[in-house]
Structures are given as C-alpha cells and as structure tokens.
Amino acid sequence: MPIKSYLAHPCEGKKDALIASLSSIAQCELLPAENEDVVIVITDTSTEEEDQQLKSRLDNLEALKLLVLVSGFDTPKNP
Amino acid sequence: MYTSLSSRRLFIKQMAKAAAITAAAGMFPGIIFAGEQERAAAAQGDLEWKKGPCRFCGVGCGILVGIKDGKAVAVKGDPRSKVNKGLLCVKGYHQTMCIQSKDRLTHALVKKNGTYVKTPLDEALDLVASKMKETIEKHGKDSVAMYTSGQSTIPEGYVASKLMKGAIGTNNLDCNARLCMASAVAGFLTTFGADEPMGCYEDIEHADYFITWGNNMAEMHPVLFSRMLEQKQRRGAKIVDFATRTTRSSTASDRSILFEPQTDLAVANAICYEIIENGWMNKSFVEKHCNFTKGLTNIGYGLEDKFAFKDKATPIDFEAYREFLQDYTPEKVAKYSKVSVQDIKYLAAIYGDPNKKVVSYWCMGMNQHTRGTWMNNLVYNIHLLTGKISQPGNGPFSLTGQPSACGTAREVGTFTHKLPKGVVTNEKHRRLAAKIWKVPYERIPAKPTYHTTEMFRAVDRGDIKFIWTQVTNPLVSLPKTSRYRPALEKESCFVVVSDVFPTPTSDVADVILPASWHIEKSGIYGNSERRTQHWDQMIEGPGETTPDAWMTIEVAKRMGFGDLFPYSRENHVEEIYEEYIQFHEGKKHGMAPLKALKRKSGVIWPYVEGKSTLWRFNAEYDPACDNGKAFHFYGKPDGKAVIWQRPFEPAPEKPDAEYPFWLNTGRVVEHWHTGSMTRRIPVLHQAMPNAYIELHPDDAMDYGISNGDMVKVISKRGACTMPASINERGLPTKGQVFAPFFDEELMINDVTLDAFCPISKEPDFKKCAVKIEKV
Ligand code: SF4
Numbered sequence: 054m055p056i057k058s059y060l061a062h063p064c065e066g067k068k069d070a071l072i073a074s075l076s077s078i079a080q081c082e083l084l085p086a087e088n089e090d091v092v093i094v095i096t097d098t099s100t101e102e103e104d105q106q107l108k109s110r111l112d113n114l115e116a117l118k119l120l121v122l123v124s125g126f127d128t129p130k131n132p
Numbered sequence: 133m134y135t136s137l138s139s140r141r142l143f144i145k146q147m148a149k150a151a152a153i154t155a156a157a158g159m160f161p162g163i164i165f166a167g168e169q170e171r172a173a174a175a176q177g178d179l180e181w182k183k184g185p186c187r188f189c190g191v192g193c194g195i196l197v198g199i200k201d202g203k204a205v206a207v208k209g210d211p212r213s214k215v216n217k218g219l220l221c222v223k224g225y226h227q228t229m230c231i232q233s234k235d236r237l238t239h240a241l242v243k244k245n246g247t248y249v250k251t252p253l254d255e256a257l258d259l260v261a262s263k264m265k266e267t268i269e270k271h272g273k274d275s276v277a278m279y280t281s282g283q284s285t286i287p288e289g290y291v292a293s294k295l296m297k298g299a300i301g302t303n304n305l306d307c308n309a310r311l312c313m314a315s316a317v318a319g320f321l322t323t324f325g326a327d328e329p330m331g332c333y334e335d336i337e338h339a340d341y342f343i344t345w346g347n348n349m350a351e352m353h354p355v356l357f358s359r360m361l362e363q364k365q366r367r368g369a370k371i372v373d374f375a376t377r378t379t380r381s382s383t384a385s386d387r388s389i390l391f392e393p394q395t396d397l398a399v400a401n402a403i404c405y406e407i408i409e410n411g412w413m414n415k416s417f418v419e420k421h422c423n424f425t426k427g428l429t430n431i432g433y434g435l436e437d438k439f440a441f442k443d444k445a446t447p448i449d450f451e452a453y454r455e456f457l458q459d460y461t462p463e464k465v466a467k468y469s470k471v472s473v474q475d476i477k478y479l480a481a482i483y484g485d486p487n488k489k490v491v492s493y494w495c496m497g498m499n500q501h502t503r504g505t506w507m508n509n510l511v512y513n514i515h516l517l518t519g520k521i522s523q524p525g526n527g528p529f530s531l532t533g534q535p536s537a538c539g540t541a542r543e544v545g546t547f548t549h550k551l552p553k554g555v556v557t558n559e560k561h562r563r564l565a566a567k568i569w570k571v572p573y574e575r576i577p578a579k580p581t582y583h584t585t586e587m588f589r590a591v592d593r594g595d596i597k598f599i600w601t602q603v604t605n606p607l608v609s610l611p612k613t614s615r616y617r618p619a620l621e622k623e624s625c626f627v628v629v630s631d632v633f634p635t636p637t638s639d640v641a642d643v644i645l646p647a648s649w650h651i652e653k654s655g656i657y658g659n660s661e662r663r664t665q666h667w668d669q670m671i672e673g674p675g676e677t678t679p680d681a682w683m684t685i686e687v688a689k690r691m692g693f694g695d696l697f698p699y700s701r702e703n704h705v706e707e708i709y710e711e712y713i714q715f716h717e718g719k720k721h722g723m724a725p726l727k728a729l730k731r732k733s734g735v736i737w738p739y740v741e742g743k744s745t746l747w748r749f750n751a752e753y754d755p756a757c758d759n760g761k762a763f764h765f766y767g768k769p770d771g772k773a774v775i776w777q778r779p780f781e782p783a784p785e786k787p788d789a790e791y792p793f794w795l796n797t798g799r800v801v802e803h804w805h806t807g808s809m810t811r812r813i814p815v816l817h818q819a820m821p822n823a824y825i826e827l828h829p830d831d832a833m834d835y836g837i838s839n840g841d842m843v844k845v846i847s848k849r850g851a852c853t854m855p856a857s858i859n860e861r862g863l864p865t866k867g868q869v870f871a872p873f874f875d876e877e878l879m880i881n882d883v884t885l886d887a888f889c890p891i892s893k894e895p896d897f898k899k900c901a902v903k904i905e906k907v
Contacts, residue, residue, distance in 0.1 A: 056145055057148065
C-alpha cells in the first residue's frame with residue numbers, strides 16, 4: 054500500500070497548469086510552494102501496480118518538467 | 133494495542149509530506165510552505181511566535197512556537213535557523229503536544245509508608261537537602277551522587293557540577309551522555325587533544341560523498357539526512373551506508389554495505405591499508421601535522437565491578453604503523469567482516485581520491501561499542517592519512533543524539549572526570565574552576581569517581597546512599613536494567629527523581645520533583661555542530677513545576693552553600709551563563725555573549741570577534757591557529773594530531789550454540805529515547821505504539837515466526853517478549869535481531885549487556901548474544 058512524496062517541477066510558466074492537472078487525480082494530494090516553482094505531491098495508492106500506473110500518468114503530464122521522488126513508504130500491516 | 137491502519141496511513145502521509153518539505157527547502161533556501169501551518173494557526177487567532185531550539189535531538193533545529201493565551205498551540209521550523217532552514221521532522225512538529233498530558237508531574241511527591249503524598253515543593257526540597265547533608269555527614273562526600281543528562285540545559289549542568297564538585301567536593305556526577313557520546317569525547321581527546329567536531333553542517337553543501345558509519349540518519353537525524361538527500365538530487369553527491377542492518381538510510385543511499393558486528397574496526401584498518409599501499413596517502417599533510425602512536429591492547433570490557441583501565445601511549449614511526457596494517461589487507465578482513473574485498477576497496481578508493489570531498493558521519497553505532505574510542509580514532513586515521521579534514525566538505529563528524537550532549541555534557545562537563553574547562557586530574561584546570569567558583573582549590577578532588585555504569589553498580593553495592601537524577605530515565609536507558617532496577621529499589625539508597633512525567637525511574641523514587649518542560653523555562657543548548665542556542669521562557673508551567681537549575685540552587689542554599697549560588701530566580705539562566713563563559717574565554721573555545729545568542733538562532737563556538745568559527749584547526753577559518761602552517765591541531769602541545777594504531781578485538785559476548793543471535797538495539801524516528809515524552813504525543817504514539825523485535829525473514833521462517841507473533845528474546849541477563857517484525861521498518865542480517873528501546877513496557881535493556889569501552893566507559897548497546905523463542 055504505497056505512499057510516496059515527490060517534488061514536481063513545472064515547465065516554465067506552467068505551475069498553475071500543473072497544479073490544475075494534478076488536482077484532478079484522485080490519488081494525489083498537493084502542497085504547492087508559495088514562492089518557488091515547485092509542487093509537493095503525495096501519492097496514496099492501494100497496490101504496487103496502481104502506483105506504477107499512477108507514476109506513468111504523472112510522468113506524462115504536459116506541464117511537468119521533472120518529477121523527483123523524495124520518500125516512499127509501504128504501510129506495514131502492523132508496527 | 134495496534135494502531136488502526138487508517139490513522140497509520142494518515143501519519144505516514146504526514147511523514148512523506150514532511151520529508152518532501154525538507155527536501156524542497158534544501159533546494160530552494162527560503163521556500164515557503166509554512167502557509168499551510170500558518171493558515172491552520174490563523175484560524176485560531178493571532179499567535180505570538182517565539183524562537184528556540186527543538187527539545188529533541190542533537191541536530192538542534194530552530195523552532196518557532198506559536199503562543200496564544202499563554203498556551204503553546206503550534207510549532208513550526210524557524211526559517212532563520214541555519215540548521216534546518218525552516219524545516220522540522222515529525223517529532224519536531226508535534227513536540228509541545230506532550231505538555232498537557234493528564235499524568236504530568238505538577239507537584240512534588242514524597243513517598244510515605246509506601247505511598248506518594250503530594251507535598252509542597254519547599255518541603256520536598258528541604259527533605260532532599262537534609263537527606264543529602266545527613267548522608268554526607270554519616271557516610272562521607274562520595275556516598276552522594278547526581279546523574280544528569282545531555283538534555284539538561286547548560287545552566288542546569290553548570291549548577292549541578294558546581295554543587296557536586298565545587299561546593300560538596302565530590303566527583304560523583306555523571307550523565308546519560310556517557311551512554312551516547314563518551315566514546316566520541318575520548319576519540320577527540322586522544323586524537324586531537326580537544327573535544328567536538330572540527331566541521332559544521334555546512335559541510336553537507338560541499339561534500340561529494342557522505343559515508344555513514346553504523347548510523348541510521350534518516351530516522352535519527354532526519355533533517356540533516358534530508359539536506360544530504362537534497363545534495364544527492366541536486367549535485368549528484370553520493371551517500372554510502374556502512375552498517376550492520378538495512379534501514380531507511382540504507383535504502384535511500386547510493387550504496388549499502390553491511391558488516392558483521394564489531395568488525396568495523398578491521399574494515400577501518402583495511403581502508404587505511406589500501407590508502408597507504410595504493411599511494412593515496414597525503415604525505416605532506418601527514419608529515420607536517422600528524423604523529424603515529426600505539427596504545428595498549430587486550431584492554432578488557434569492564435564487565436566486573438570496579439574495573440579499572442588506563443591506556444598508555446607509545447610513539448611509533450610510520451613504518452611500524454604500515455607493518456601493523458599488514459594484518460588488515462582487504463582479503464584478510466573480508467573473511468571475518470563479511471564485507472567483500474571489492475566493497476572494502478570501493479570505500480578506500482572514495483577516501484583515497486584526492487579530487488573527492490568526503491564527510492564521515494557516525495553516532496551510536498561507533499560510540500556504543502566496547503572499542504568505541506578506538507573506532508573513533510580509526511575513522512580519524514582515515515581522514516588524517518588523506519588530509520581530508522577541517523575543510524568545507526571534508527571531515528570526520530561525530531553526531532550527537534541529545535539536544536545538549538555537546539553544550540551541557542561535554543562543554544560544561546557533567547562527567548565525573550570533567551570540569552567546565554578541562555579535567556579534574558589537571559591541577560591548572562582545578563585551580564581555574566576553584567577561582568571562578570570562589571571555592572578553596574583543595575575542595576575539588578583530583579580523582580574521577582564513578583562513570584555511569586559504575587555509579588549504578590555502586591548503588592547496587594550500597595556504596596552510594598543518595599542519588600538525584602535529573603532529565604533522564606536510567607531505568608529504561610541503562611544496559612542490563614535487570615540488575616539496576618532492583619539496585620535502585622533497595623532501601624540502602626535514597627532516590628530523588630526530577631522529571632516532567634512519571635517514568636519507571638520515578639516509580640522507585642523516594643522524592644519526585646516536578647520539573648519544568650523545555651519552553652516553560654529559559655535555557656541554552658549546544659548542538660552537534662558546536663552551535664549554542666538560547667531561548668526565553670515561553671509559557672508558564674502547571675502547578676509547582678520548577679526549572680531543574682533552580683531546584684539545584686534551592687537545595688544548595690539549604691545545604692549552606694548559598695554564597696556560592698547568588699543567582700536570582702528571574703534571571704538565573706543569564707547570570708549562570710555569564711559566569712560559565714569565563715571558563716572558555718579565548719580564541720580556542722570562546723562562547724558567544726548572551727546578546728548575540730538572543731539575537732540569532734544559534735551561534736557556533738569558537739565565537740571570535742563577532743564571528744562563528746566554522747572549521748577549526750584550519751588557519752583559513754580558525755583564528756586560533758598560530759603555528760604559521762595551514763593546519764594547527766592546537767589541542768596537542770606539538771600542534772599535531774595523532775594517528776593511532778588500534779587493532780581489531782572481538783566483542784565480549786558473541787553468538788554461540790546456546791545464544792545464536794546478535795542483539796542490536798536502537799531508536800525509531802517517532803520516539804525520543806525512552807519515550808517518556810513522545811509516547812504522550814498521540815500522533816507519535818499511534819504511529820509507533822509499541823516496541824518490536826526485527827528478524828531476518830530466513831530466521832523467522834526457521835523458527836516458524838510470522839509478523840506480529842510474540843517472541844521471547846533471552847540473554848544470560850534477562851528476557852523480554854515482544855511482537856515480531858519481519859521486512860517492515862528495518863532488516864537485520866541473518867543471525868541478528870534488532871529491538872528499539874523506547875518502550876518502558878517492553879524492556880529490551882533487561883536483556884542487554886553492561887560491557888563498556890575501557891577508555892570512554894561508554895556501554896555497548898549494539899552487541900550481545902541472545903536466543904529467541906516463539907511464545
Ligand atoms: S531533526 Fe531533531 S532537532 Fe530537528 S526537528 Fe527532528 S528531532 Fe527536532
């Protein structure tokens with residue numbers, strides 16, 4: 054059950070467009086920086102497969118220049 | 133007992149978010165996400181933000197605490213702090229949430245006929261003072277002891293030292309930093325003649341390689357690790373994790389290299405061998421700035437009471453050292469370290485490449501080691517042989533665990549052998565202390581007495597008859613608590629515990645004193661990079677809670693030492709600091725004046741003419757260098773650092789047929805040490821509600837153990853039953869198990885061994901032999 058966080062760097066001048074397209078993806082939670090061109094994306098998926106599909110979808114977003122993985126957690130079943 | 137999956141997911145999301153914020157801030161200094169927090173806070177009205185350091189780890193992040201109606205309602209990272217640039221880890225963000233805990237100690241409690249009775253603080257302090265005095269009169273000065281903390285503030289440590297060493301005249305003062313940093317101190321003193329790292333966190337922005345030695349920074353120093361990750365992403369800096377267990381740090385690193393416990397000594401020597409034999413030694417640096425020395429060998433493990441050891445340094449020449457290293461060829465070492473020849477050569481080549489800047493980081497893995505001093509010496513050897521030291525991005529860097537292990541334990545010197553400047557064995561240092569403290573010089577004893585393990589053994593033997601602990605929870609954190617818990621329960625010792633919350637240690641106290649928490653008092657901490665950080669009291673504490681420094685002063689006054697403690701309640705922190713910094717005047721260790729500390733979010737010592745010294749011993753940065761050369765290791769009389777010949781020696785207890793596993797213990801990101809604070813923070817407690825025993829999947833399969841099954845971990849000293857964790861947070865190697873020690877209900881320290889490094893006297897919590905049984 055993967056939870057990941059990324060830094061999404063938009064193409065020049067496309068931060069708002071990137072935010073708009075990311076906002077429409079249900080498994081993504083966003084935290085845009087207020088004074089820099091970068092958006093934090095937290096993804097929450099149920100399976101590795103779904104995670105992979107989501108990653109390809111993100112990689113193909115037109116307004117996205119670069120997507121950098123920061124952390125990946127697989128929620129364990131118990132502590 | 134287990135957390136629901138949904139709240140755990142929520143928490144993990146928060147961690148993922150915090151990690152991303154941290155990484156982003158490293159990339160874009162001054163980046164603002166805080167809007168999120170501030171928006172939440174704004175909903176609660178106008179907040180007043182007050183600055184201070186984080187209560188928890190030795191990274192020493194700057195925090196801003198949002199105060200409303202006299203209550204702390206929010207915490208955010210201080211964007212002005214050079215340490216964390218506005219970021220915090222999960223513990224940092226949630227730290228103030230423990231203050232309001234329902235079981236907070238708000239009044240003094242005195243045990244009467246087996247029951248704790250709420251008692252006015254004045255009366256409790258009268259009792260503490262009279263008991264201490266009476267014990268001294270009956271049994272002598274060395275029958276009373278104080279045990280303090282690397283979480284005590286600088287003024288708290290200072291007045292404890294002054295009371296014990298200056299006023300009473302006993303060296304029976306030690307602190308829990310003995311359990312975490314003593315080997316680093318002994319390593320610095322033996323190699324450089326001066327304690328604490330020469331570099332600073334700015335090294336992170338310059339290094340090409342970070343080699344972490346037995347150090348899970350992703351969980352223990354998360355903000356620094358994020359800064360390293362950011363450099364990895366931005367500049368391609370590389371992280372190499374050299375450890376006995378696969379952790380979050382290993383998986384985030386470029387390379388993870390695993391070694392058999394204790395063989396780090398041999399691998400470090402093999403790296404030195406490779407550096408010399410491949411011609412990578414920086415000859416001119418070594419000739420100008422280093423001496424070669426050997427110490428004693430087969431030095432023991434301190435397992436018996438009253439163990440004594442004194443090292444003997446004998447000068448040797450380079451050829452003798454080179455000859456010694458012939459036993460440590462990569463081929464020979466690979467056989468018992470389980471590190472491949474290729475990996476040893478890979479590590480050596482990184483250090484040996486003159487065009488690569490390398491920082492080595494370590495913390496408990498190297499320090500909690502029966503040869504901890506040697507391990508510290510050996511990593512210095514690598515940096516000295518290559519001349520990669522005291523320059524931006526090049527250096528060995530021992531990280532501290534506690535927020536003021538450097539500031540209080542090491543700089544103020546709350547160890548039995550220390551004084552605020554220097555050591556008790558040095559007449560000059562005793563004379564300086566006597567002068568500043570205004571006490572007769574003869575009163576300060578010249579001989580150290582009990583280091584931590586020996587102090588609690590002395591309680592057990594009945595030699596110590598009064599002990600006062602402050603800001604620490606030894607009955608969870610000591611090794612072999614199976615011996616020391618019954619020891620403290622004995623009638624022969626009167627136990628005073630000063631704390632914020634009840635703990636297993638306060639459970640055995642005769643008097644419990646209600647301490648102020650961090651932001652309920654003013655204070656000063658010193659972090660891992662020699663940064664001194666001051667904060668003003670932010671809120672009032674509940675009931676009769678009182679700063680530890682003030683309780684010590686009140687007891688001192690009641691014992692008749694009032695003239696030595698002429699401080700005022702309102703300004704004692706400032707007054708004590710002004711007195712304390714007289715010890716460190718000069719270019720080598722000058723502390724910043726209070727007004728600079730108040731203005732800035734921390735200042736690094738030596739603070740000379742209004743400037744922090746970022747890299748010590750390097751003439752380009754350090755005004756104390758005066759030998760006319762590029763480097764000056766002025767801690768040593770001849771200005772040269774020492775390359776020590778230190779061999780591999782085995783651990784005192786190794787897995788065998790009856791006890792076939794190594795036991796390693798440590799920490800988790802959610803909890804601060806013994807968990808007395810963080811287990812009272814709901815979000816952290818829910819995320820990690822109990823300790824566990826990690827096993828390798830093959831071992832688990834052999835024993836028919838699945839995740840969550842209860843497993844009894846047994847050593848010759850005791851046992852602890854805890855749920856199994858397989859392939860979750862960390863992955864021990866085959867033949868090894870790991871347990872965190874934060875959980876007072878699952879006491880893994882009943883199982884550990886109280887062997888210690890004979891030089892530093894720091895216990896080894898990382899290695900002993902156990903067997904396991906599925907329950
Ligand atoms: S990294 Fe350490 S100092 Fe920084 S917020 Fe976390 S616990 Fe506090």
